[in-house]
Amino acid sequence: MRTMVSGIVVLAVGCGLPLLVPVPALALAEEAPSGREAVPVSRRATPGDGEGPDRRGASPSVRGTGPAGRADTPPFRGMGPAGRGETPVVRGTGPIGRGESPPVREEEVVARDEDPALRWEERPTVGDDALTGPDEPSTVAKPVVLKPGDRGELVKMLQRRMRDGGYYFGKVGGVYDEQTKFGVYAVQKAHRLTPKGAVGSEVWRALDRKPKVHPLVPNGAADRVEVNLTRQLLTLYRDRRPVLYAHISTGAEVRWCHQGRCGDAVTPVGDFKVTRRAPGWTKGDLGAMFNSLYFVGGIALHGATRLPLHPASHGCVRMPVETSKRVYQLVGIGHPVHVRGKVTPPGIF
Known part of the structure; x- marks a missing residue:
């Protein structure tokens, strides 16, 4: 790069020291790129005049220094004269090489933040309608809703x-x-x-919260089973603390007849005790039962595969098969069973 300053041409070769060649003083003007007005070359202070880079705190950074338009010295945008110990300044960043990392350009940050593909990979992939599509704005987030059949x-x-x-x-x-x-x-x-x-x-x-379940029998035994017909919910207590909650389906409260036998599909209300246990699957005239705990006559707490959201049994208290395994471990002969409430139309709790 060659710069005319105060009658001296400064030739900077590579990273070495400048070569000073005396020439007659003349004023040079920078040839601006096409469509721009020419910009005069700033006067560079000579050593000792009190206005050098050391006192101003930064190297000059006039755009396009050097005689523009000459094939031997093409301008380099945003750099001051190299070769005097100053660090070249890259446009849009701070000095490089002074213990600081060059900052990322703003346009790179924006491009990365606004790229939906980068955010899309971090989102959960459960449920068909649980996600925001990659073409939707990043500020729109649909809640993830899990449904039967989902995995992950x-x-x-x-x-x-x-x-x-x-x-x-x-x-x-x-x-x-x-x-x-x-x-x-x-x-x-x-x-x-x-x-x-x-x-x-x-x-x-x-x-994350405590269940809204109150004891049906506040003064009941420390270990007991409570069956709420109204909410179709079973609660098992150990040491006066609820430790298990189960979705259940109780008596449908209709008249039934099967192979000449008739009866009322009712789960009786009252205070009972377990009188008999039958492990595993057993099959009777009215269907299959798993891990049965009989508490009054032929009516029992037991596991079942059919558990609708409404009372549907002949009088027994149906519960999930996996839950019945745990109940069977905790409930023995003589264990209190309290049944309260009344059956209500589906969906009313």
Whole structure:
């Protein structure tokens, strides 16, 4: 680069010292790029005049220094004269080489932040309508809603949280299966939410809170089972603390007849005790039962595969199969069973 200053041509070769060649003083003007007005070359202070770079604190950075338009010295935008110990200044950044890392250009940050593909990879992938598509604005975020059939880490987290709360006793495998759905029903019933299979923000909040379940028999035994017909919810107490909640289906309260036998599908209200236990699957005239705990006549607490959201049994208290395994471990002969409430139309709790 060659610069005319006060009768001296400064030739900077590579990274070496400048070569000073005396010439007659003349005023040079920078030839501006096409369409721009020519800019005079700034006067460079000579050593000793008190106006050097050391006193001003920065190197000159006149755009296009050097005689523009000459093939031997093409201008380099944004750089001051090299060769006097100053560090070249790159346009838009601070001095490089002074212990500071060059900052990332603003346009690179914006491009990275606004690239939806980068954000899309970090989002959960559970549920068909649970996600914001990559073409939607990044400020729009739909809540993740889990539904039966979903798979993934979020389902596994749900199963683990429900198990810790005493609502679910199936496998923590990340598959939203039927047993998981029954656990969700238990969470929703225990927190006075409308039971349904979808898991949204209200279910996650409920898992962080204490269930809205009050003892049906406040002065009951420390270890007991309470059956709420109104909410279709079973609560198991150990040492006066609720440790298990189960979605149940009780007597449909209709008249039934089967193979010449007739009866009323009613789960009796009252205070009872377990009188007999039958492990595993047993089959009677009215259907199959798993891990049965009989508390009055032929009526029992037992596991079942059919558990609708309404009373549907012949009088027994149906519960999820996986939950019945845990109940069978905790409830023995003589264990109190208290049944309260009355059956209401579906969806009313």
